[in-house]
Amino acid sequence: MTAEPDTGVAAYTYGVARPFDPARIADLRGVDGAAVRLVRHEAVVAVVSALPSADVDDAALRARLEDLSQLEAVARAHHAVVDTVAASSVTVPFRLATIHRGEARVAEILRRGYPEFDAALERFEGQVELGVKVYARREDLVPAAASPLAAASSGRDYLRRRRAQADLQDRWWQRAVDTAQRVDTELGELVADRRHHRPQDPQLSGEDGENVLNAAYLVHGGRVAPFVERVAELDAEIPGVSVVVTGPWPPYSFAALEDDAATERDEGPTR
Amino acid sequence: MSNVGLAPPAHTNELSAHRQVALVDLLDRLLADGVVVVGELTLAIADVDLVHISLHAVITSAAQMSRTGHQPEIGEISGRSS
Numbered sequence: 001m002t003a004e005p006d007t008g009v010a011a012y013t014y015g016v017a018r019p020f021d022p023a024r025i026a027d028l029r030g031v032d033g034a035a036v037r038l039v040r041h042e043a044v045v046a047v048v049s050a051l052p053s054a055d056v057d058d059a060a061l062r063a064r065l066e067d068l069s070q071l072e073a074v075a076r077a078h079h080a081v082v083d084t085v086a087a088s089s090v091t092v093p094f095r096l097a098t099i100h101r102g103e104a105r106v107a108e109i110l111r112r113g114y115p116e117f118d119a120a121l122e123r124f125e126g127q128v129e130l131g132v133k134v135y136a137r138r139e140d141l142v143p144a145a146a147s148p149l150a151a152a153s154s155g156r157d158y159l160r161r162r163r164a165q166a167d168l169q170d171r172w173w174q175r176a177v178d179t180a181q182r183v184d185t186e187l188g189e190l191v192a193d194r195r196h197h198r199p200q201d202p203q204l205s206g207e208d209g210e211n212v213l214n215a216a217y218l219v220h221g222g223r224v225a226p227f228v229e230r231v232a233e234l235d236a237e238i239p240g241v242s243v244v245v246t247g248p249w250p251p252y253s254f255a256a257l258e259d260d261a262a263t264e265r266d267e268g269p270t271r
Numbered sequence: 272m273s274n275v276g277l278a279p280p281a282h283t284n285e286l287s288a289h290r291q292v293a294l295v296d297l298l299d300r301l302l303a304d305g306v307v308v309v310g311e312l313t314l315a316i317a318d319v320d321l322v323h324i325s326l327h328a329v330i331t332s333a334a335q336m337s338r339t340g341h342q343p344e345i346g347e348i349s350g351r352s353s
Contacts, residue, residue, distance in 0.1 A: 071298075072294055075294070075297050075298060075301050076291075076294075076297070078301060079292065079297055079301065095301070095302075096301040096302060131296060197299045197300075197303060198299075198303075200295055200299070214299065216300070246292070246293070246296055249300065252300035252301065253299075253300055253303075256303075
């Protein structure tokens, strides 16, 4: 809205991309409905929008992200921008809520980190992320325990049944874990890279069953269809589990790896 | 037929552009991942992780409230955490 966003207005950065036609984002709105802008340095653009400076201190930001509805609004706005940009140009997403004191600072970051951004963009060229989650339903993986504990006729009987149930629980969990590994191994052979997220609480996913694999795979755009087909086959082949695919996503789950690798390189040789 | 790879069978129907993604899937990615560029006003990584964890608790309890009757038994949870 203002002509000079550097004065007193912070910049929220969604990620970096190869330069593309700005007309593609002319109508795009980011966090808090702000217009999306590009800050360019050589063959990399940072995708940013202005953020009112009232929001811009650590306490205010943290408070905002701890409020679920506000967090959701920021996350969805972040994703809408990254997803739209990624449809136009190879994109390296930044972590949620990366905020600087203005576009001039973003330009400086771009200059300083240019080789890393350039390399990451190179790496993601033509790749998308697909999410795969495996849900295991206990009753489908092992036969149901026959007698309810309440029907136990004595204390010893109760303990015996309790133990039998615990064994069943172990067997079920082992089979679920084995299944998750099988899926991960088979799908891993089709892709350039993979990453595991922590399993989701069944209450969150709304799925019927325990989430035993919550993985992300970096897949070449041309191999998305066979990958999805393989997921459908695994879903049909393996009894007692459902295998669900999400995406394609921008390569969120892989964007941190370059950074981690750099850290490891710094600290590695001393071990 | 080849390009219809993205027009998927029923159980993969999230594979279409601009459909609203599940918040939990999104937050898995946005809070745990992404290039970390340390700015003056970026949350510290530890803070983000804390937000992530407390958030999971918040969503869980919200989901439980809206889906009463589906809470797992204590025994179901304790057997598998390690």
